[in-house]
Structure formats: structure tokens, C-alpha cells
Amino acid sequence: MLKVTGLSKQFQLSLSHDMQVNPFQNLSFEIAKGKFMGISGPSGMGKSSILKCIYRTYLPTLGEIKYDSARYGPIDLAKATEREVAHLRKSEISYVSQFLKVIPRVSAVDIVAEKLLPSGIPIQTARLQAEAMLERLQIPRKLIQAFPATFSGGEQQRINLARAFIVRPRLLILDEPTASLDKETKQSVLELLSEMKAQGTTMIGVFHDWDVMERIADHILDLQAFVLERV
Template sequence: MSLILKAIGLGKWFELSLSHQMKVSPFQNLSFEVAKGEFMGIAGPSGIGKSSILKCLYRTYLPSSGEIWFDSSLYGTIDLAKATERQITHLRIREIGYVSQFFKAIPRISALDVVADRLLPLGYSLNQARDRAMQLLERLNIPEQLWQAYPATFSGGEQQRVNLARAFAVRPRLLILDEPTASLDNDTKLNVLALMKEMKQDGTTMIGVFHDWDVMGKVADQILDLRKLQASKEQEQMAGM
């Protein structure tokens, strides 16, 4: 299978100014490959850098080192670590989706239009976009009486379902998921799993962090276990001493 994403020597660190300058590195020298249409899960304990990796892939964070080669239909093979902000913006609209742990509700915009608005830049008419949004809100168990309500007034679980509906509305080449099912009930988790499997069948590549290993195991083709990688590197360092 051909690759859609290849990370080489990826690293991120943050400089903290306390009583003295301190550098914190959630991960460093990380390399992995993801094939087109594959789902890669990222596992490891809290604080090991799982979410930071996803943010580097989406370019919410600028990587401190390394390369992220992405097979783009817009730009060909492009290094996301060095792409311009304009290129990243275009990729986010058309090729790379992201589901965060926390939904940032847009004031005074209905749940229906929060989802539908994601489709308008892709050439959908307003009616087509709203039809697609209604289908997804229904599948994700958002009651119809809430479709015209503002997500800012919703519970955390309801907001996350709107967040997922917005991401699933399109078929990006790459979808990045950060704890997408953490606040969902079991029935909605099953619906989310079904939607992810449908997207895989349509060719979408996914990279995700899941609190629930059972959920991740049902969709992942490979799992990048950061704890094992960390232990392996420590053993190599000890052997070289």
C-alpha cells in the first residue's frame, strides 16, 4: 500500500520561564508511517505527548524538529512541518480534518449550521449542506429539537457529538482524532465507530488517540505505543553507556 503520511525524527519542546529557563519535551526523534486508508492509534500514559503529536500533525503546534511528509492532492508530497500558513489553511479546508477533545462552541450559530458550514467551502449548496448535517446529527443521537439550538448551551457529550458531526460531514484524506469518544454514551460510541469504519472504506486515513483501548482496538490497523518506544530508547541508551 502507498503511504499518505511519513514522520521522520519528529520532536516538540516548550521553553518555560520560571525561576530559571526550563525546556520540556513531550516527545522527540519520533518516526512512523501511515498507509492510505489505514487507521493508526497512538497509545501511552498521560503526559507522554499523544495530543502534542496530533497537534504537530495538524500544525496547531509547529514541530521543533523533524519532517512530516503528507501526500496531498493539492500540493503533491508536502512537508507539513515547513508548509506555509496559507497552505495549511487550504489543507484544513479540503484534506485534513481534526476532532479535538474540547468543542469550541460558536456563539449564536445553531447546531445544524455549525455542521453545515463545514461543507459550504467545498461547493455544497446550503440545502445540500443542511441535509447532510441533519443525517449526521440524527446518527449521533442529537435530538431534532436541538438542531436549531446553540451548542454553547449543550452538555459536554452533546457538544462532542456536534464536533464529530462536523468532522464526519466531509471525507478528508486525513482525519486526526483526539479522544473523540471520551464523553459519549455506549450507543453513540457504536455509531461513531460505524461512521469511522465507513470513512475508512471510502479511503480516509485516520490517526487517533483514545482513552478507551477497546474502541481503538476495533478500528486501528496499527498502534504506535509511545511507552514501548520510550522504553526501547532508554535500553539503547543504557547499552551505549
Template sequence: MLKVERLTKYFELNISRSMKVQPFNDISFEVEQGAFLGIAGPSGIGKSSILKCIYRTYIPTAGKVWYDSAKYGTIDLARASERQITHLRVREISYVSQFLKVIPRVSAEDVVAERLLPFGQSLEQARAEARQMLKRLNIPASLWEAYPATFSGGEQQRVNLARAFIVRPRLLILDEPTASLDNETKQHVLDLLNDMKRQGTTMIGVFHDWDVMGKVADRILDLRTVQMSAEYKQLAEAE
């Protein structure tokens, strides 16, 4: 479903002087359909940047991101057009960041329901499904018509997860999805993720909590090992 080949990203910063920051270099991996790949490593090693390159929030400096799309067939997300990326984000790929970004004066149920409208559902049908998803993620009914901007961090993250889960994406990208959740809600999220895996959703994610990641990931890519291997390879080539 997803094949990343020699992915590299660097940023050029111009503050007092020109600097090049390279969060990761020459990263390759594959994820089969219905599998979950966890990405691990210390802060600053490039975990979130890899996810953003896959989702195309960042444009990679080098490398390819092959994705098996329902509409376009096998497509390189690193070089796809903006129109293709927009379609895939609406129809096939969901991304959960650590922060919810929505229009301020829109209710929680409508924030979630809005994701279903491009699939031909009526607003009432979409709201009904949104309420069920919010309920499953422990958002009380008293908050369904309230604005997420007034919610706690954990409540906002549950709305964020509901938006991603409700469309049952082909590819789900998760960046610290459970960091601000209590233990009970974490378990609900894990149950939902495992349900989606059984239904064929492919997932790639970063978790702060290794125990939580271990309960859902089929395989864990430790970037410390990958980056070190790349450094040894460069040294060998130089010799």
C-alpha cells in the first residue's frame, strides 16, 4: 500500500546566517495493506517530518513515496499534483496531528460530519454518524453541539480522531494521537484502530508511549538504527 524509497528532507534557515537542517536522510520502508507501521526514535530525529512528507504537508527534498491509490493507481505522493493530493486527502488519506485546527464557531458534531459530505451523505445522516463516533470516543452528548475551541486538550484530540476515523480511510497517518488522552480513552482509540486494521486500513504512526504503540503496531521502525546504518553506509562508500 505504501512504499517509501530513499526519502530525504532538509530545511534551509536564514536567521543570522544560512543554515541547513536535515531531520532525516535516505529513509526507506514498506507498509502492506491492513498493516500498522510504528515509527520510533528520540525527539528531533525526524519522525513527524516523515509523516508530513507522506501527507505532503512537506515536499520531500529527495526520494519517492509510492501509494496504491484507489483512483490513480500507484502514485508518487512526493510528485503528485496539488489537485491529486487534495482528492486523496478528502477521499483516501486521513492525518491526525497533535492539534485540532477547525473553524472556531462550528459544533463538534458538524466538525466531524463535514468529512462525510463529499461521499454523498445528507447532513442529517452525517451528523448521526458523527454523534455515534463522538460517543464511542467518550465525548459526552452535552458537548456535541458545543464548539471544540472551548474544549480541553484531550477533548479536542478526540474530536480530531473522530474526524479521521469516520471516513474509514485507505491510509491513516497518526502523529502522537494518544498523547493527551486518559487511559480509558486510549483503550477506545486502540479498539477503533484495530477494528480499522481488520477492515483493511493501512496505518503509519508515531506514539510517545511505546506500550500503546506495541498494542497496535505490527512492526516498529526505529530511526536510530536506520540513520546509523545510513551513516555507516556513507563511511563505507567514502573508504
């Protein structure tokens, strides 16, 4: 489903380009359909940057990111057009970050339901599905119609997760999705991730909680070991 070859990312830290950071170089891996690969390594080794390159928030400096899409067939995400990337994000690739960015004064249920509308699902049906997903993620019913700007960090993260999970994507990218969640909600997330894997969703992610990652990941890429192998 996803094959990364020779991936490198370089950041310029000054206008004169005389200061550079290379968090990862010549990175290669692949993930089969319905499998979950976790990424581990010390802070600063580029874990989140790898995910952002796959989602195309960052443009890789070098390398290929071959993704077997439903819309376009095999496509290199490193070279795809902005239009192609936008279509893939809308229909089959979801990304969960640590931060919720939404329009103010829109209710939690509508923020989640909005993800279903491009597929032609009626708004009332989408809201019912959104309510069910929010309840599975331990959002109290009294908050479903409230504005997430007033929520706690953990509650906002559950909105992030609900938006990603509700569309049942082909490829799910997770950047510290459980960092601010309590034990009960983490268990709900694990159950949903297991269901999605069983239905064929391919996943790649970084987890603050090592125990959670070990329970869900089929394989863990250790970036520190990867670097040491090449020294």
C-alpha cells in the first residue's frame, strides 16, 4: 500500500541557506495493506517530519513515496500535484495531529459530520454517524453540540480522532494521537484502530505511549537503529 524509497528532508535555517538540518536521509520502508507501522526514536530525529512528508504538509527533499491509491492507482506522493493531494486527503488519506484546527463557533458534531459530506451522505445521516463516533470516543452528550474551542486538550484530541476515523480512510497517519488521552479513551482508540485494520486501513504513526504502540503496531521502525546501521 505504501512504499518509501530514499526519503530525505532538509530544512534551511537561515535566508542565506548556510544553516541546514537533515532530520533523516535515505530512509526506506514499506507497509502492506491493513498493517500498522510505528515509528520510534529520540526527539529531533524527524518522526513527525516523515509523517508530514507522506501527507505532503512537507515536500521531501529527495526520495519517492509510492502510494497505491483508489482514485489514481499507484502515485508518488512526493511528486503529486497539489490538486491530486487535495483529492486524496478528501477521499482516502486521513491525518491526526496533536492540534485541532477548526472554524470557531461550529459544534463538535458538525465538525466531525463535515468529513462525510463530500461522499454524498445527507447532513442528518452524517450527524447521526458523527454522534455515534463521538460517543465511542467518550465525548459526553452535553458536549456534542458545544464548540470545541471551549474543550480541554484531551477532548479536542478526541474530535481530531473522530474526524479521521469516521471516513474509514485507506491510509491513516497518526502523530501522537493518544498523548493527551486518559486510559479509558486510549482503550476506545485502540479498539477503533483494530477495527479499521481488520477492514483494510493501512496505518503509520508516532506514539508518545510506547505500550499503546506495541499493542497496535505490526512493525516498529527504530530511526536510531536505522541511522546507526549506516554509520
